[in-house]
Amino acid sequence: MAPLLAVRGLSRSFGGVYAVRDVDLDVAPGQLRGLIGPNGAGKSTVFNLVGGQLPPHAGTVTLDGQRIDRLAPHRRAALGVGVVFQAARVFHGMTALENVMVGAHATTRSGLVAAALRAPSHRREEREIRDRAAECLERVGLEDWADRPAETLPLGQQRALQLARALCGRPRLLLLDEPASGLRAGERQALATLLDALRAGGLAMILVEHDMAFVARLADRVTVLHLGRVLAEGTAAQVRADPAVVSAYLGEEAAA
Numbered sequence: 001m002a003p004l005l006a007v008r009g010l011s012r013s014f015g016g017v018y019a020v021r022d023v024d025l026d027v028a029p030g031q032l033r034g035l036i037g038p039n040g041a042g043k044s045t046v047f048n049l050v051g052g053q054l055p056p057h058a059g060t061v062t063l064d065g066q067r068i069d070r071l072a073p074h075r076r077a078a079l080g081v082g083v084v085f086q087a088a089r090v091f092h093g094m095t096a097l098e099n100v101m102v103g104a105h106a107t108t109r110s111g112l113v114a115a116a117l118r119a120p121s122h123r124r125e126e127r128e129i130r131d132r133a134a135e136c137l138e139r140v141g142l143e144d145w146a147d148r149p150a151e152t153l154p155l156g157q158q159r160a161l162q163l164a165r166a167l168c169g170r171p172r173l174l175l176l177d178e179p180a181s182g183l184r185a186g187e188r189q190a191l192a193t194l195l196d197a198l199r200a201g202g203l204a205m206i207l208v209e210h211d212m213a214f215v216a217r218l219a220d221r222v223t224v225l226h227l228g229r230v231l232a233e234g235t236a237a238q239v240r241a242d243p244a245v246v247s248a249y250l251g252e253e254a255a256a
């Protein structure tokens with residue numbers, strides 16, 4: 001299957017030091033790609049280069065045949081790149097439903113003028129967004145929490161809420177930066193089940209993770225980064241058995 005996302009020769013340095021160097025990776029529709037590696041390997045930098053938070057110094061990022069590497073984050077979002085940032089917070093003082101509605105703004109048509117004038121097109125759009133947000137809450141199993149203040153949800157549910165918010169932007173590719181960090185075992189399990197269901201529904205994902213076991217449970221393919229470069233690529237079982245990967249992780253443990 002042709003890749004939905006194709007990353008080629010992606011490079012980015014900070015102060016003359018490469019954080020990411022010559023990275024290639026593909027994600028097919030409905031595929032979950034794990035992106036793992038020891039501390040400082042370049043995972044978050046790749047995440048930001050694909051999401052648009054950082055421009056690359058070299059290389060290309062192509063979504064469904066279209067170059068997106070020079071586009072601002074909101075333009076990438078409108079083309080179908082959703083992001084869930086590491087340790088992102090929910091918006092306080094807003095209900096769970098309102099939090100999700102914020103995620104739809106990447107795709108709304110009528111602008112601020114229509115909103116200020118309370119134009120019928122704006123009201124209709126507001127209703128559509130509300131319905132879409134309710135649908136996204138249901139997809140992540142939070143329909144009973146819709147009217148609660150978001151900050152009163154337990155951490156596991158707050159993560160699901162962030163997913164719902166990203167889904168409300170109708171992504172084709174969802175980027176997730178350590179979504180399981182800080183969660184308890186039961187919450188991790190629930191999150192894994194949810195990600196499985198989203199993939200079964202055809203969503204492509206990149207899962208940035210420190211924890212190899214969580215990735216192994218979910219990923220179709222895994223890319224291992226080390227010192228900014230791709231160290232290994234394959235199924236979770238293949239990369240786990242790769243001596244170079246084992247030694248990179250052991251090196252990290254030794255350093256700790």
Ligand SMILES: Nc1ncnc2c1ncn2[C@@H]1O[C@H](COP(=O)(O)OP(=O)(O)OP(=O)(O)O)[C@@H](O)[C@H]1O
Nearest residue numbers: 014018019037038039040041042043044045046210
């Ligand atoms: N904004 C920045 N300015 C300077 N150096 C940076 C910046 N962002 C990342 N780096 C450096 O680039 C390298 C890769 O960092 P990155 O955060 O991408 O790694 P990571 O794999 O996500 O690590 P971790 O698992 O610790 O989050 C590191 O050496 C880091 O210090």
